[in-house]
Amino acid sequence: MLHLSEVSKEYRRGVRANDGVSLNVAPGEVFGLLGHNGAGKTTLINQVVGLLSPTTGTITLDGVDLVANPAHARRQCALMPQAHAPLDGLSPRQAVQMLGRIRGASRRRAIECADALLAALDITAWADTTGERLSGGVRRLTAYAMAAVEPGRVVMLDEPTNDVDPIRRRLLWQQVRTLAAEGRAVVLVTHNVAEAERSVDRLAVLDHGRVVAKGTPAELRAGTAGELRLELLVATGTPLETPIPTRAPTRRTGRRHVLSIDAATAPQALEWAQRLRADGHIEEFSLTPTSLEDVYVDLVGPGATSADVTTAAPGESGTLVS
Amino acid sequence: MRLRSFVPLMVIVQVILSVSIVFGFAFLNPGIDADPEGALFLSTGAPTLALIAIGLGIAPGQVAQQKAQGILDYQRALPVPRTATLAAEATVWVGIALPGVAAGLWAATLRFDLELQIHPLLAPALVLVALTCLAVGYGIAYTVPPMVVQVVTNLLLFLALLFSPVNFPADRLPGWLATAHTFLPFAYMAQVIRESLAPPPEGISVLPFAVLSAWCLLGLTLAHWVMNRRG
Numbered sequence: 397m398l399h400l401s402e403v404s405k406e407y408r409r410g411v412r413a414n415d416g417v418s419l420n421v422a423p424g425e426v427f428g429l430l431g432h433n434g435a436g437k438t439t440l441i442n443q444v445v446g447l448l449s450p451t452t453g454t455i456t457l458d459g460v461d462l463v464a465n466p467a468h469a470r471r472q473c474a475l476m477p478q479a480h481a482p483l484d485g486l487s488p489r490q491a492v493q494m495l496g497r498i499r500g501a502s503r504r505r506a507i508e509c510a511d512a513l514l515a516a517l518d519i520t521a522w523a524d525t526t527g528e529r530l531s532g533g534v535r536r537l538t539a540y541a542m543a544a545v546e547p548g549r550v551v552m553l554d555e556p557t558n559d560v561d562p563i564r565r566r567l568l569w570q571q572v573r574t575l576a577a578e579g580r581a582v583v584l585v586t587h588n589v590a591e592a593e594r595s596v597d598r599l600a601v602l603d604h605g606r607v608v609a610k611g612t613p614a615e616l617r618a619g620t621a622g623e624l625r626l627e628l629l630v631a632t633g634t635p636l637e638t639p640i641p642t643r644a645p646t647r648r649t650g651r652r653h654v655l656s657i658d659a660a661t662a663p664q665a666l667e668w669a670q671r672l673r674a675d676g677h678i679e680e681f682s683l684t685p686t687s688l689e690d691v692y693v694d695l696v697g698p699g700a701t702s703a704d705v706t707t708a709a710p711g712e713s714g715t716l717v718s
Numbered sequence: 719m720r721l722r723s724f725v726p727l728m729v730i731v732q733v734i735l736s737v738s739i740v741f742g743f744a745f746l747n748p749g750i751d752a753d754p755e756g757a758l759f760l761s762t763g764a765p766t767l768a769l770i771a772i773g774l775g776i777a778p779g780q781v782a783q784q785k786a787q788g789i790l791d792y793q794r795a796l797p798v799p800r801t802a803t804l805a806a807e808a809t810v811w812v813g814i815a816l817p818g819v820a821a822g823l824w825a826a827t828l829r830f831d832l833e834l835q836i837h838p839l840l841a842p843a844l845v846l847v848a849l850t851c852l853a854v855g856y857g858i859a860y861t862v863p864p865m866v867v868q869v870v871t872n873l874l875l876f877l878a879l880l881f882s883p884v885n886f887p888a889d890r891l892p893g894w895l896a897t898a899h900t901f902l903p904f905a906y907m908a909q910v911i912r913e914s915l916a917p918p919p920e921g922i923s924v925l926p927f928a929v930l931s932a933w934c935l936l937g938l939t940l941a942h943w944v945m946n947r948r949g
Contacts, residue, residue, distance in 0.1 A: 442791075446795075446948060447794055447948065449948040466948065467799075470797040475795045477791065477792055477795070479787065479788030480787075482787070482792055495796075498796055498797065499797060
């Protein structure tokens with residue numbers, strides 16, 4: 397349905413924000429665009445809605461050229477931008493209803509849809525509070541509702557879960573799935589890899605404007621079958637000596653040590669980790685299958701750990717053995 | 719809608735501004751009571767300046783703020799024709815400006831004991847002046863980086879208030895500045911409003927209307943072009 401072919405965007409100062417990006421998003425699909433800050437994700441979706449035009453390449457929706465028809469693009473694509481939606485002087489209810497009307501819903505439908513969305517996201521309590529007095533999370537959810545109230549064929553969400561609490565994040569993901577189930581193409585921009593892993597059908601990883609990997613989360617993890625990750629939270633700042641065979645050098649982020657091991661080594665690793673914990677050398681540990689995040693870190697190269705990759709809190713993803 | 723909470727405040731500021739111009743400038747120029755022409759300039763200059771302040775001061779300031787907050791891009795991504803957005807905003811701004819215009823004129827009749835004749839062309843003149851100010855203001859706000867907008871519009875307001883033949887006749891200005899004002903819109907703005915409140919015996923001049931329309935078109939074209947431009 398939404399088809400991007402060899403899209404490149406070069407800014408006047410010679411910065412190449414997108415470099416030969418080709419993607420296909422089908423109806424009913426949630427498609428993730430992953431990448432760290434500055435990887436070109438937002439630039440890409442801004443080209444779809446016609447805020448920017450590609451230097452080369454084509455963008456079509458059901459065969460209609462969106463670059464040549466920006467008005468069609470805006471009618472068919474609802475965008476939830478990364479910046480806050482304008483809510484000053486407006487309550488979430490008014491804002492969502494107004495966006496519904498702007499996008500062509502009847503007055504009654506706009507009222508009904510707005511109420512349903514606010515209830516589904518559990519923010520009805522703030523429905524009539526003006527924007528200035530809303531918390532960041534409620535503003536973000538309102539912005540989502542503004543995009544989803546009367547969406548066209550494509551809904552693009554730029555970092556939709558920023559500032560949103562964990563309970564309402566789940567509600568938000570349910571809504572995103574509903575949008576897709578209704579036959580829309582959903583493009584999700586995020587640098588939260590753990591969340592993307594659970595929420596998207598397919599994804600593309602962007603690095604310096606190029607697609608470095610594409611596929612389902614399982615496909616991207618396929619190369620690491622039989623690989624496990626052992627994560628240790630050490631009690632002191634002293635790095636640990638590793639007595640077990642590992643597949644790659646240990647990655648250390650503060651007190652957190654991440655080891656990549658073979659599945660065959662698991663019993664040995666488990667025993668070692670339990671001993672470390674009993675002796676008080678570590679506070680906690682987990683042994684999980686290699687996550688998309690590990691794949692991601694490998695893909696976008698060393699140094700990516702410091703490049704604002706949102707990582708899952710311990711226990712938030714995968715199976716916690718500890 | 720976004721400005722709803724500010725509208726009453728802005729209307730009050732506008733009213734104070736217009737009334738203060740009439741009274742304040744009269745203090746600056748003690749001989750004005752013996753000078754009916756000066757009084758007429760001041761009385762009709764006040765509503766002109768009220769419109770200039772909105773169109774070239776407050777409105778572009780708001781646009782700059784919207785631009786800095788990303789609201790402009792949000793609006794640009796909505797399925798609303800650019801012209802509709804501009805028209806809606808212009809209507810709101812004219813609505814905000816009108817009470818100030820009325821207050822300025824009322825203050826002037828009180829202060830100077832003037833007999834103003836309201837000509838049917840007053841309404842189109844006011845709308846044209848307001849639109850020209852807004853068009854030029856929006857043109858500036860859209861093309862200039864947000865941080866610079868305030869500086870540019872403040873300079874323009876300063877120029878309009880003190881160095882333009884709005885509140886006083888052009889012959890008080892140095893020759894080169896008077897010449898400059900044959901191209902700039904300020905003098906013409908004052909002229910269309912003055913003439914439609916006190917029609918000269920030879921009739922209302924057409925030239926100022928034409929020049930203002932040209933400026934209005936230029937500003938609108940610029941604003942529309944920037945609105946539609948894709949980086």
